[in-house]
Amino acid sequence: MITPWGVGAMCNFPGDESLMVCGLDAWNQVYLNAPDGSNEFIIKEERLEKRLGVSHFRLPPDYREPGAGVLNSGLKVPFIRFPQWHYCPKCGAMEKLSIFGTKQICRGPQYSGGYSCHSTPQRRRPWLIPSRFITICERGHIEDFPFMDWVHRGQSSNEMCKLRLRAGRSASSLSGVIIECTTCKIKKSMTGTFNVGSMRAIDKTCSGQRPWLGEIDDNANSCGQDLKVVQRGASNVYFPHIISSIHLPRWKSSVKRRIVEILETNWSILTRSRIDGKLNKEVFEAFAERFSVNVDDLLNSAYERLESENTGHSVPDTGDSEEQYRKSEYYVIKSSAGGENQDFFSKNVPGNEYLSPIKIFFKSISLIFKLTETRALVGFSRFLPEDGKSRSEMKAELSSSKNIKWLPAITVKGEGILFEFDQESLQKWLEKPSTFSRYNQLTRNYNRARQAIGLPERPLNPRFVLIHTFSHILINQFSYICGYGSSALRERMYCDCNPETPDDPMNAVLIYTSSGDAEGSLGGLVRQGNPKNLEDIVVSALNSSKWCSSDPICINSPGQGPDSCNLAACHNCALLPETCCEEGNRLLDRALVTGTPDNPEIGYFYGFDE
Secondary structure (H helix, E strand, C coil), rough: CCCCCCCCCCEEECCEEEECCCCCCHHHHEEEEEEEEHHHHHHHHHHHHHCCCCCEEEECCCCCCCCCCCCCCCCCCCEEECCCEECCCCCCEECCCCCCCCEEEECCCCCCCCCCCCCCCCCCCCECCEEEEEEEECCCCCEECCCCHHHHHCCCCCCCCCCEEEEECCCCCCEEEEEECCCCCCCEECCCCCCCCCCCHCCCCCCCCCCHHHCCCCCCCCCCCCCCEEEEECCCEEEEEEEECCCCCCCCCCCCCHHHHHHHHHHHHHHCCEEEEEEEEEHHHHHHHCCCCCCHHHHHHHHHHHHHCCCCCCCCCCCCCCHHHHHHHHHHCCCCEEECCCCCCEEEEHHHHHHCCHHHHHEEEEEEEEEEEEEEEEEEEECCCCCCCCCCHHHHHCCCCCCCEEEEEEEEEEEEEEEEEEEHHHHHHHHCCCHHHHHHHHHHHHHHHHHHHHCCCCCCCCCHHHHHHHHHHHHHHHCCCCCCCCHHHHEEEEEECCCCCCCCCEEEEEEEEEECCCCHHHCCCCCCCCCCCCHHHHHHHHHHCCCCCCCCCCCCCEEEEEHCEEECCCCCCCCCCCCCCCCCCCCCCCHHHHHHCCCCHCCCCCCCCC
């Protein structure tokens, strides 16, 4: 319900049903019907709340049988019917159903030619199935394919017109799909519907419909953009925009788990009233008595959290920059923070405690025994993965009400390893002219594709491409060693790409498991990160990076993959499942990791096997 079937997405259900997830307004009504309101669905993550400007997050409405788990509310996610145009798979009779209606059996008339369901007993008539043709626009609107306008091109139609879909022997092609108006006795094939400007040719533009919010009028928002004809199950119909955050500890490892839970759940209430700048002890005494804990432990832990908020690196968690937001996580992970009784527990190991090549190319390795990640849905786009909308504009697409102060989210637990690259080794590598030669070729392809869709150039640097490619080849190696599937492992980049590099730049990548199921707690990933284990894994990954089964085509490629945004990277060597990569399998080049046969020195890890 967060990805890939969040608000505004179409889901296919058994029985040839296609439904669309409703907006947050409808979700809100479902939560109100819960026995305990929405309390059991609430997720608290303060850093992410500040950044997204919400008061809390909520788990999607969940239906569970009694005794099946915590969420026994019997609630269901609200849906509407989309697309509205349906047709009979036998006689082809077409009917436009209501978005709030139920399934409908065929009510087609008696046809003069072909099969007719009219003479069939009602109980034996087939159910209507949804059309596979819809239209979308680049602003995120979606509506049914205008079958009436397509058939009556240049002619007028009326409410009495009835359509029929007939598929000939060549139904696999558009020319074999015929739409017929049985009232006007005219028909037209679907040939040319996917051509650019096909909807403009019939004077049809986007009317701004947002069915997931109940807006289905032809002049809902008067968008006016060109409509793109797509198939209902096409991959470009829905791109969810997810923002995630790693939960950071605010207490020492000696704080009891029960104390941490009480403070995290009731922090705003406990700290609201203060006397001379100090916490109100009477309030803490009341909570201590209510939850049967020691008041001094509760109060001391609260002061410890306040102190941690006022010290350390001053990184603005509320900024729009993803790099600035992640710096807080980066510094905490390296500081060996948290403990076994908290939701985060890391241990930093200096690189010199490992053997070569880790002690040469990495400053440190951080083993994260426990981590909790919150993933929130902040919006979506259609046709293009990025549509240039601001975060507030994306949030407005999830709800028609401005009173919604929450976003849907999930929390998942896992483990991971942070690889921190050595700054001096990186600087020596960056001084090589050949490094920038390949990097410039890659970024030209990438930014050319962004400019083609109206997006500004993105600042990058060779360090980012190197670290990103290294994480891909290492995830492939970990999937062989640790027992995790490659789709269960994810990357989280920590790299400064701004033109002004700070004095203490981020040069790291976190490889972690956070799949939300039993695979999130196997323990195998962190165990392989220990000295005398990790060295062999890194060496095996680098050796695999030297050669691809598609070489020499792959290593000599001037651009491959989506929009030619990769150089030496293909499905046989460096690409991963889409759930693993933050960049959509873009900005990858094995040559920057281990070099090319003609120029091995271009690779950062040149000489790792010596």
